[in-house]
Amino acid sequence: xxxxxxxxxxxxxxxxxxxxxxxxxxxxxxxxxxxxxxxxxxxxxxxxxxxxxxxxxxxxxxxxxxxxxxxxxxxxxxxxxxxxxxxxxxxxxxxxxxxxxxxxxxxxxxxxxxxxxxxxxxxxxxxxxxxxxxxxxxxxxxxxxxxxxxxxxxxxxxxxxxxxxxxxxxxxxxxxxxxxxxxxxxxxxxxxxxxxxxxxxxxxxxxxxxxxxxxxxxxxxxxxxxxxxxxxxx
Amino acid sequence: xxxxxxxxxxxxxxxxxxxxxxxxxxxxxxxxxxxxxxxxxxxxxxxxxxxxxxxxxxxxxxxxxxxxxxxxxxxxxxxxxxxxxxxxxxxxxxxxxxxxxxx
Numbered sequence: 001x002x003x004x005x006x007x008x009x010x011x012x013x014x015x016x017x018x019x020x021x022x023x024x025x026x027x028x029x030x031x032x033x034x035x036x037x038x039x040x041x042x043x044x045x046x047x048x049x050x051x052x053x054x055x056x057x058x059x060x061x062x063x064x065x066x067x068x069x070x071x072x073x074x075x076x077x078x079x080x081x082x083x084x085x086x087x088x089x090x091x092x093x094x095x096x097x098x099x100x101x102x103x104x105x106x107x108x109x110x111x112x113x114x115x116x117x118x119x120x121x122x123x124x125x126x127x128x129x130x131x132x133x134x135x136x137x138x139x140x141x142x143x144x145x146x147x148x149x150x151x152x153x154x155x156x157x158x159x160x161x162x163x164x165x166x167x168x169x170x171x172x173x174x175x176x177x178x179x180x181x182x183x184x185x186x187x188x189x190x191x192x193x194x195x196x197x198x199x200x201x202x203x204x205x206x207x208x209x210x211x212x213x214x215x216x217x218x219x220x221x222x223x224x225x226x227x228x229x230x231x232x233x234x
Numbered sequence: 235x236x237x238x239x240x241x242x243x244x245x246x247x248x249x250x251x252x253x254x255x256x257x258x259x260x261x262x263x264x265x266x267x268x269x270x271x272x273x274x275x276x277x278x279x280x281x282x283x284x285x286x287x288x289x290x291x292x293x294x295x296x297x298x299x300x301x302x303x304x305x306x307x308x309x310x311x312x313x314x315x316x317x318x319x320x321x322x323x324x325x326x327x328x329x330x331x332x333x334x335x336x337x
Contacts, residue, residue: 004245005298006252007255009294017266
């Protein structure tokens with residue numbers, strides 16, 4: 001059979017679509033995608049105000065982490081009451097962006113931290129193979145996944161761990177160095193204000209009872225960085 | 235005589251192949267632009283991609299096979315073209331409307 005012009009054209013279109021599909025598939029990496037959510041917590045005794053927190057995937061997608069519980073002083077070390085919900089599987093994050101102010105020391109911290117993607121992948125595979133994943137809900141349907149937990153402790157210590165249904169895997173631990181705030185770091189209501197005024201604004205919700213306790217030296221030498229609560233294993 | 239028969243059977247085969255390729259190409263368009271590799275929960279993108287791409291596929295068919303028995307394709311082509319233009323208009327309208335709500 002001799003192909004006519006129309007079919008040659010159709011085959012050309014098909015070739016283009018086929019190649020585009022392959023390219024898109026390679027970029028999308030369906031084999032390296034998992035269901036997960038990321039949460040953050042800080043100790044009750046060490047209030048902080050988070051200005052920016054997010055994880056980033058190698059493709060540049062931003063994984064949202066809610067700072068609300070921490071910023072409203074409703075957080076406790078290692079705890080999160082958020083409903084684990086994700087509408088799709090995603091590439092594993094390779095960076096953590098963090099920018100916050102510490103109440104006790106009035107120190108500003110801002111950094112982008114590298115996350116160990118290979119370790120994560122191992123832990124994900126291990127937990128999912130045993131059906132021990134942390135349940136992530138996709139439109140109400142439970143999916144096997146994991147939960148990232150960013151713990152922001154005192155003195156700039158940051159701990160990142162991964163939770164399955166039964167275990168916690170430590171991913172990273174570091175101590176950030178305080179930075180002096182720039183004009184952008186002191187923005188409140190669209191205008192840059194004095195550091196003292198800024199601190200007053202962001203920490204206005206801390207109850208006086210907590211402030212008094214802190215002034216009296218409550219947990220002033222606590223060492224959160226060595227403890228992953230609840231599921232400590234590795 | 236047999237040459238004419240041969241030509242006719244070639245034409246029939248080509249026509250069948252064209253229809254099969256229209257189907258296959260439509261399928262790939264839906265896959266490529268839809269939620270397979272991205273976030274498209276309501277299938278808006280795949281439906282729009284199909285609606286816009288289908289007239290092109292059918293247009294090739296219409297202008298290649300102009301016999302009486304292929305007239306359905308012509309009608310369907312013009313119909314799909316109108317649907318595509320209207321959809322594009324609606325999509326553009328919604329896009330601009332959404333912009334207005336951004337702030």
